[in-house]
Amino acid sequence: MRSHSLAQTQPNAYLPHEAEVVKFVQESKTIYTLYLRFTDPLVHANYMYDPGQFNMLYLHGVGEVPISIVSDPEHEDLLIHTINRVGRVTRGLAAVSEGQRLGVRGPYGRGWPLREAEGQDVVIVSGGLGCAPVVSVINYMIRRRERFGRFTIVQKVKHVDEFIWPERYERWQQVPDTTVLVAATQGAENWRWQVSPRIKVMEEVKVHTERTIAMICGPEGFMASAAEHLIGQGVPAASIYMSTERNMQCAVGHCGHCQFGPTFICKEGPVYAYPRIKPLLNIRGF
Amino acid sequence: MAASRDIAIRVPVLARVEGEGGLEIDIHDGRIRDLKLRIFEPPRFFEKLVEGRDHTEVPDLVARICGICPVAYQMSAVHALEGIFGIDPGPWVRAMRRVFYCGEWLESHNLHIHLLAAPDYFGYASVLELAGEYPEEVRRGLRLQRLGNDILRLFGGRSVHPVGARVGGFHHAPGMEQVAQLRAELRDALPLAEALVQWTASLALPHHSQEFVSVALRHGQEYPFNEGRLVASDGLDIPIDAYEEHFTEEHLAHSTALHGRYHGSPYLVGPLARVNLNWDRLPAQVRGNAERAGVVFPSDNMFHSIIARAIEVHFALVEALRVLDDYALPDRPYVEAIPRAGVGFGCTEAPRGMLWQRWETDGEGRIRAARIVPPTSQNQPRMEEDLRLSLEALGLEHSDDSLRLRAEMVIRNYDPCISCATHFLKLQTRRS
Amino acid sequence: MIPTAARPTLAIHKFSSCDGCQLALLNLGEGLLDLARMVDIRHFVEAGPMDEEASVDIALVEGCISTAEEAERIRRVRANSRYLIAIGACATSGGVQALRNLHDAGAWTADIYAHPQYIDVLANATSLADRVRVDCELYGCPVNGHQVLAAVRSLLSGVTPLNDRDKLCAECKRRHNVCVMVARGLPCMGPVTATGCGVLCPTLGRDCYGCYGPAENVNSAALGRQLEAEGMSKEARAGRFLFIHSNAPEFASGGSSGED
Amino acid sequence: MERFLPTAQFQRLINLLRRDGYDCVGPRVRDGAIVYGPLERVEELPVGWHDEQRPGHYRLARGSGRRFFDWANGPEALKPLTFASREVLWTVVRDGQGSLRFCEEVPEVRPTAVIGVRACDIAAMHLQDQHFGYREYQDPYYNRRRRALFLVAVDCARPASTCFCHSTGDGPAAHAGFDIALTELDDGFIARARSERGRDLLAELPTTEVTPDHHAAAGAQHDAAVAAQTRRLAGRNLKASLFAHLDHPEWDAVAGRCLSCGNCTAVCPTCFCHSVGDTTELDGRRSTHHRQWDSCFSAGHSYMHSFVVRDQTVLRYRQWLTHKLGTWHDQYGRSGCVGCGRCLTWCPVGIDMVETANRICGGDGDAQP
């Protein structure tokens, strides 16, 4: 699954390719999924990526945004992006219709350590709405269930409304040797999962620490405390990976916006091993 | 039609004038009993705002009186202040100020002719409709207007509230290349301006002569922009500092603008007044083209204002070219001002007419007092008078709608700038 | 936001102002005709169309609120508009008119007008946002017509307009100007003023006077101290800040550090 | 290859370059500063001009000297010639059917010879070469401009009070990265060629042997230039020290003075940050995608939909310094500062970056010069 970036084979990495919105799915009030196909069949056929890499999506006349690829490179023909509507471009994209054309360039960055995870117990932790990229990782691993050890899936939300894919979590609960832990800070009627303040739910994670790999996605403070919990349980820091986010304008390491201390997230990230970014993770301003 | 009907015509907001004004006419027994051109722009206290400010801030501050003719406000003010400080900025600055002024006339006059006035003569509500039927004419107008903006930008960076003027001259001298490029464009536009004059003369303008006094600047050799004596068609000929001896302003309930009077009566300022009084100062090629259009100046038909405006568009192009043909970079585009206390006067010809100002500074060059008399408030009594005469001449028996339309047309013909008009004066305590 | 299907409607309203922002639109030339093709202009008194009470998708509002009538009218405009854009200094901070807030306008009226009873003004001239919810503010005295078109374009694309509040200095350097403050000691407001004008003043060799209003994250006190260090009086320093946008909070302190 | 070019023959250098198809660009006096501009005749150079620089202050004055390059760098480095302050990257047109056609807009560049480049700026350009020429993603815009350059360097003989290139190891003499370097003496120049085309050009010029006197004068001049630089950073690599002092009170002190205006980053020859944007025609058909210089002192630099990572000046200043003098070492194997002193001079409030850094690092900077 050697990633062979499109951007590397073309002379101008800044130039998007035209892609068509084949399908649009509204997942929740603010979250939607775009299914894309490059209009040039050759481009589509040659486009290869790793899970966890991202693309720059361009909405005509508005702008570009970095969005993770959530499709499974081996099982899905279309490029899938799940997007939270937060600002200009993501709002504009929320209004696209099927058949509409966008610009796409990528893939960029380094994704989840899926090869490293083979044969290991896997803990996947997500916080708040930052869960889209991990959903694709979970799907990816469930499709290849035999290659991995024990699964623990943790999802923490502040409010129950943020928990948007209950049926998926219920389905994953049925997968052999899999634990699903969901907790909300504030509960509500009919909430069948846990209610717990802060990130206490992590205490219930039971793993074979010496052969565990963890993947975390969410706000930085959340990721740091989840990581510390795991370390407290004996998981080596180097086996904990997390996905970071910074403003990104070029995605090819030139524009300087995604600096995170010594690294550029678009080149080295967005997924990092915890020790690489730990020194700056909780310091305001980096 | 019953001559005795009572008619009340209310035009709450006048379209296609700058700023907001309204009109109220009461007709009783076949006579106009009451007629008010209401200017209800909120007062903006400019003369007060400038008090205590440094003289260097004046050009930027007075520009804000009016977005349409900021240059005029700047020019009258800098002349007055230079008078106080005893500065002569020299021939380069004087020449470039004329070009700067040409820019403002081109911009303002073309805006008025095409966007504000012309739709009236074709029965359209706006230029957007006019452009549908007369795309070439409208495009010609927009191009001439843009040339005006280009000149303003060359000296001042932008056409609204340009930033290039200062007491003593300009902050920056345009480069040779930019000037050469502008010159080429001005030259290309000459035929457009000539055609524009012919076109305005061919419009179905009402024929109606009136008696009125024209007032404008007059200069020994030039068509007036920034210098000269104040003259009137009744023979008045005074230096600008004598203005207050002959002209007064009144504050009426229905208007936040003051009403200007000359020896107690209404008078006219603006393009028609200027052309009437300075026909002989127009270059031969401008006069020749106007004569071909078949209109004779001085004219007592107020509706010839639009032709006068077109003639001034033509003049502005010719004048800008004349000055710029000898363009050279100066050593410095301004002379340094050394402030001192005093009183100074500035009077220049804004697109809408003579704009008179009086400034007083302290020893550090801070403003003690200012008085600003914009053209629209000077024209206001004349407009009301014209409305009475024009509507009566049209015949008050006409329908309300046609009376209203004619009334609006009469007002627009003056190109009133209502925002300007509300800068009122500081009433002079010295006046008797 | 505005759907792209039907031709959206637009109104341009005027409050206390010099008309310069509307003129910036009238000066767009062909751009204005393009605008009329893209949107249905329902109310634009200066250009002709008149329907003050029209319900519209986009309202561009010029001018500040300085009378009771205006305070009432802006409420109606708000109610009739889906997306309200304040254009220009007057609408966004009160503009030059707000200078009178620093004084007693009532006394001024009495002082100036022969019949002050004819004059109805509020004690303070204020921005639109002080009265109603405003969806987007375009600073600038006047606004740049292209800025307005870009905002309308964004709305047509279904997204919020951008609002660049970077400091003028950034754009000044992009234009390769020589800094008038460092090289000539002029009291430039660039370091506290937002971009948008195209760096007119320093490009013409003079100091910026702040007509685009405060940039984001400004340090007016530090600039004020620097102006004094370069020889300005306290009074003159305050005047630099209390000018076109005197009522904008970041400038209202007059660039003083609070000690004076 | 080293030859002596008499002053009287200096114009020949420009003539030959022009003959070979180069546009010549050189330092000129404009608006009270020395900046690059088109150059045809050597008299257009700032002959006899001197600069006076200190933090927040720059003034030019004309002396009676006859030298062409007797002044220190002005506000602009080579950066604007390679990394455009604003440029279009591509345009896109949407046709009637809704298809998008993307069109690359690579700049037309003409071969350009730059006369009078200083050592610090060449060093900075090499840093930017690393950045924009990053293995995987070449920047075609930068590269095209970069490759069009022919560089004629000049050793710095009269550093400003703000200069400290000697302490960063980048000057005052040019050592590498140019086609030809000149050492200006009273009667001419010692010219050294470093590239093939530089050697060819030098061979065509009417030069003479360099004499021992020339060498002696050049050496003395160099030593004096070094001695004139009293300012120095506390060490070549301040990373550890800066990160050890992230809560030093000096950060707040400097933030109290800093305008967060980004002038320092704009004049810095190594700063590369830029932002992108789209400008769309009103009818929505055509759109241009462009980029322009940005700065870590702007909100947009660290903006993330719901918040700004560096919302305060103190965080922005800290980002700039910890990156420039700290994490550049991780990214490019050296500090991002070449000692040109521009960020001191062109800071409108005269913040002295060197003093600030040294204060924060205290005695902790690594001691090597």
Ligand SMILES: Cc1cc2nc3c(=O)[nH]c(=O)nc-3n(C[C@H](O)[C@H](O)[C@H](O)COP(=O)(O)OP(=O)(O)OC[C@H]3O[C@@H](n4cnc5c(N)ncnc54)[C@H](O)[C@@H]3O)c2cc1C
């Ligand atoms: C590597 C990476 C992967 C991402 N994957 C996803 C994903 O799968 N789904 C998803 O919903 N979101 C994802 N994001 C976040 C997404 O990029 C931002 O929500 C989006 O850029 C916001 O753009 P906007 O124009 O809607 O918001 P605005 O608030 O209008 O932002 C304006 C501009 O600022 C920049 N910007 C703002 N916020 C961010 C941000 N968080 N990250 C980067 N640039 C930003 C963008 O250039 C954006 O266009 C990812 C971010 C990164 C860095």
Ligand code: SF4
């Ligand atoms: S001239 Fe003004 S705007 Fe330009 S860099 Fe200097 S301080 Fe900033």
Ligand code: SF4
């Ligand atoms: S940090 Fe300052 S001194 Fe160093 S290279 Fe940049 S501008 Fe020059």
Ligand code: SF4
């Ligand atoms: S250090 Fe100086 S130049 Fe840099 S952002 Fe601060 S005030 Fe501006």
